[in-house]
Amino acid sequence: MSSALPAVLFASCCLFTLLLIRSYLPLRSTPGYVLAPVFLAILVPCSIVLLVPIDLASTSESKGVSIGIVLTETARLIGWRIGYWLCFVLTWAILPILQSFSDSGYQSTRARLIDSLRENARYQAIVLGTGFVFLIYVISTAGVSFRSLYALVIALAYCYALAVAIYLMGHGLVALPRHFFQDASVARKLRGLQTQAVGTYDSLMDATAKLLEVQDEVRMLQERKHNVAPDFRGWIDELGDIVALPESHLSPRERTMLSQGIHSTNTASAPPQIITEEYLANLTRRLKAIINKRTRYQSAWGSLLQDASDCQHILDSIPTRSLPRFPRVAAAGSKPVSFVPEKFTLLTPFTRHLLHVYVMPQLRRTIATILALASIAVIWSEIVSSFAPKLSLLSLSISWGSGGLFQQAITASWIAYMVISSLLSLSSVRLWNGYVLIPRKTSGGSACFYASYAARLTVPLSYNFLTLLPPEETKWKKTVFHSFLGRLVNLTPLGQGFSTFFPIFILVPVSAALFGWYDRVKECCGFSDYFNWGDEEQDGEEGVNAKNWLWREGRELIDRELGQGVNSSTGFLSARRPTGAGGGLSSGGAAATRVRLESGIAGGDDDEGFLGGMFHRVRNTLDTALPGAGNNGTRPRWMGPDGSNSTGGTPEQRPSWFSMFTGVVGESS
Template sequence: MGSSSVGSDIFFATALFAICLVVLLLLRYYLPLRTSPAYLIVPVFLAIALPASIVLLVPIDLASSAGTDTGGSRGIWLPERVTLVSWRISYWLTFALTWVILPLLGEYCDAGYREPKDRFMYALRSNGRYQLITLGSGTVGAVYFFVQSGFNFDSFKALVMGMAYAWGLIMAIYLMGHGLVALPRQLFRDASISGRLRRLQSQAPKIHDRLMESIDKLDQYEAQVLQLRQRKNGTARDFQEWIDELAETSALPESRAPATTARHSASTVPPVITERYLADLTRKLKRARHAKIRFSDSWDRLVRSALNTQAIIDSAASKRLEFRKSLYDTPSSNFLSRITFLTPYTRYLLHTRIAPSLYYLSSALLALASAAIIWSEVVKSLEAKLSLVGLTVVHHPRSDRGQIGLAGQVIAGGWLSYMCVCAFYALTDARFWGNRALVRRGTYPESATWYSLQVAKLTVPLAYNFTTFMPPTLYRTTSFYRFLGRLIDLTQLWAGFSSFFPILILVPVCATAFNLYGKIKAVCGFADLLEDEHDGAEAAVFGEGSWREGRALIEREVQAAAAGGAALGLARRERPRPVAA
């Protein structure tokens, strides 16, 4: 090529550096970086940074392969060798994190054993079933692959990469379909200030009940620890030290132990204390503390949001809006606290006029984007020229393959980012994941590894699925296709699956749009399995008045905080310390 890629190289390096900074800030928001071990921070960091770099690499790869005729209209491009090596590094590191490192690390962090060796063996045993299922599926697929393509290295690599892609695509299509509907709908609902307050109030009883249950369960396990401490003299020395460590981290006073033990008769300590029992109790303690931190944080955020929303509604008469900084904070008199960027009147205009309009506008734009993605998923296997996403990206059809300039790269990055955001939003919106949750500065290590694993697992299938929105003459010349797509198309089974399975995005789209989850819960009784807080809250607004109970709970919490008391046992409490790995 006659042109040089120095400018593009500098941009690519700068963008990677910016991605690393953003990921570090994200980790700092959800994890205590100073106290979290390096064996947790580094894999989680890579599991987020590598997929983010893939989102950056896809538009660059499209432009690099689509602009070989002239270098001037390609936007940001890289040499073919650099692009291919970047794909190999990103893919195989992501593959190792997804299928080996993060599953083991999650179980290792969740283990209750004291010694690293014992925790590692527990992680291997716990992961055994998962790995056996994967190996069994691979064995069945291997028979088909080797019959179709012969026994060689390419067919083996196609088997491994194809099965990882297929499993990731199944989850990605479901989650993205859910998010494509749920995200614009949530923005539309949040535009109504009064409706937002009613939804918060209707969620309050459920969150409060779960907080009380988590506190009660934690008290039960800590009561067992206090019983163990009273009987530790009859155990081995190692067990005595273990019990002392558990007792030191217990927040239950010994004066409350008899009453708590009487309430929880099922918490009787077994006659013979074994290592397995102590490890199981330690694991349950860590999970119970995480549940308390999770629901304490959820309750705090709900109360603050309800107070702020109520303040917005109350400001309609005076046209002046002022927020209390925090429910539990005392007024500060430092210099920074006296700096204000908005007057009460401009703040009122922002939250009552500008913000709702932006919510409606964003909801409409995202709904149109969702419709374009759904349409493109359905028609791309029939006629690629009908793909709306592809039409917005390819701006310079100067050759049979078409060319992508800088504007097309920006649009491509926006489309792919929105697809990923919808899938990741569905991870937090669809509640199928047990006790896992992201908590500010208090995320449980196992939850952090699980969420980062999902990010790593979903990004590659979404990225390749996005490239298939482009004309085949374009995406089949990319380094991504030569690295991954060529192996997917090696057999008719994988090629057909990649082309036609995304049409099933209509299933989660319809299920979310028409609230089929609620109907399934009503018919089959899967209320605990299929949980949708938003649908439940929406129903409660027009139901028998659970929002009134929530309003009463919030008012009692506010009154207790203002009086310095603790009517619910929650006000004026200290923020729990994060659970260590």
């Protein structure tokens, strides 16, 4: 087959990588010395989706059957050499230096470079010290030669990267299908957002309070600017400019919350009597890190508000069967990219309602089912590959193909799923609290950090995928990849055993993500305030009570926040909000959806039956039409009055009249 198709596919891979970077990095303001290495570091792991199937097909014998896209042995060897050594240099030299260079607080380029080299020298010293121990082992098993030293470097880098890849892939194989399953139910998604709201908002307030502390320190430093050395005055002016940037400004609500003493900001430390270059560098670095951290929580909070607003509008459209365009929440920032343009003529309010209430939930469930089956196949193959490779489901699915492009497409699909699961886990599992990916606002240091770990996934994912295939059927041991890297990995018994049996440990991250072990590990080790593993599940009565409390607090917080930026006529605010507390009554649709949410009915996803639907409509009519429903008037005592009733008890403990028919105890309004 002509070489034009591989060139087109590689160009498509480059375009995908560029779009992926664009979604997180501002291309115009990011320096070229950061953008180019980050692009290459992400391109290489994405390219294995093409290179591994081509290498396998080019090694196999055709036997009169079209074997799809093939390349010469020289071309494949050049590709693997470029990919490996590019990853090696980027992850162990270029990206760590650029990461420290971007985070450095020094002003001049020379001082920042020296600070970066000094910081990386400590890291490299630790790595070399560890490598010396393994060097003794390699010399005792493989002898003293350049090949043994060469193999030591490759084996150590491979073992470390394989451990990272197995953990990230295992977490992603569970988190990715679960994400689609949870988003399939709009009511469940909204409740999850409301449960997360309190923690996200508190983190935003804490970051804002710390930012104010550093800003006060900078202002005190500016007042003493004329008493410092002349060389530092321009530096202090630059700090003042950073403080005046839009991303460091506070919203009126943040100032109100902080002024009420919810988060103390009176702990700003005064500058020292003698201003040194080290102090200014440390202050600059702290200021940049705190601004980046606050931007992270601002983005998370705005995204949460936008998603909650969209979910509530979808639920509110169920009684009316009409869903207008989603209003943009001011706190969410720029409008996210949508695959379905809002101005598309077919998306009328009715068709938009059908799309989001019926089509999208079923589509998400279908995708989640497919991804769950794919995850089971990958996990099973990782377990049995060491002792029964013929039982590998990946091998059976690839050998089922009749050869040619179809078989290569199946191979590429499996590798792509493994790469996507690993990359998504890398961006969502926040074991490293100092770095985070922020849509269109990621800092250079964070971009270099994540790109370096993405590049490390290239070799372990490629070799791990090949080990899932029986060598006598696929002949993967004759591939250029194995002759170039696989033999060096298996040069010592340690490397061979590690690559053969370590993938079984994928059960550890899979079980942790599936059964919610992360919270227990954090509590036992005392790391709950420092680490965040992404998806978290709490078990037991205490976990349920905590979630219920967070849900109520988060629901009120979201209602209050969106009530200031969204017109009350949209029906977002719940029916329990009285007139005069924000302007106007909410619609009957909001009351209906609040009942659905509290009763666990997923907004049209589940059939509530004839009696349940009739009592829903009766209660909605009474809540919105009778005198005293939703205003300051009095309600009949038999309906569950506004503050107390004859049965006594608190509003949370009293069952409403509606619960007598449905068996659901709703929260009293």
